[in-house]
Amino acid sequence: MPAFFVTATGTDIGKTYVTAGLVRACRRKNRAVTALKPVVSGFDPLSPESSDPYALMEALDLPVTALDRISPWRFAAPLSPDMAAARENRSLDMTDVEGFCREAIATRETVFIEGVGGVMVPLTESDTVLDWMASLRLPLLLVTGSYLGTISHTLTALDVVVRRDLQVACIIVNESDDSTVPLQETAESIARFSAGITVATLPRRAKDADFDSLLGVIL
Secondary structure (H helix, E strand, O other), rough: OOEEEEEEEEOOOHHHHHHHHHHHHHHOOOOOOEOOOOOOOOOOOOHHOOOOOHHHHHHOOOHHHHHHHHOOOEOOOOHHHHHHHOOOOOOOOOOHHHHHHHHOOOOEEOOOOOOOOOOOOOOOOOOOOOHHHHHHHHEEEEEEOOOOOOHHHHHHHHHHHHOOOOEEEHHHHHHHHOOOHHHHHHHHHHHHHHOOOOOEEOOOOHHHHHHHHHHHHHO
């Protein structure tokens, strides 16, 4: 079954929103699906329902007790994972993170692995999210926004991942709140410079049908 790594041009772009929407679309089509966010920072154990992992568990219809299955590496500080881990005198080991992901990939399910922050966020003391993606070699779903400046940010991220010989399955332009630029025109501009990679759009407050269509594009 297919597996994808969901990454973004930065933080708070909508990776979890997109991933949860795709999970629900899979379930509507009776596709076996799982989603992981192995590493998360800014996690408050007293308020898990406000977290990204909880949004994924809700989409999967899993109880909060499944938290370790979705996000085993959780850190309190809203910082890059290397910095957040250091605040707790902990560290991340890329081998452990990669192994956790590969166990999920080996299942007979559609798998979405959500990264943390943007493509170049430091993950460990010596590895970035880009290194993590390169170790797994999964097709990427690159999520970006429609804010002013997103075209440059998107093409920069795209250049970085292509230089590492990673496959981008789809660029998803998730309409930003209070965006001052048109969603479709932004996507068309990105597409002109993306060497034939599919560029899809998600309108603000997307409906089930929008995610169903997006799932059809990537699968």
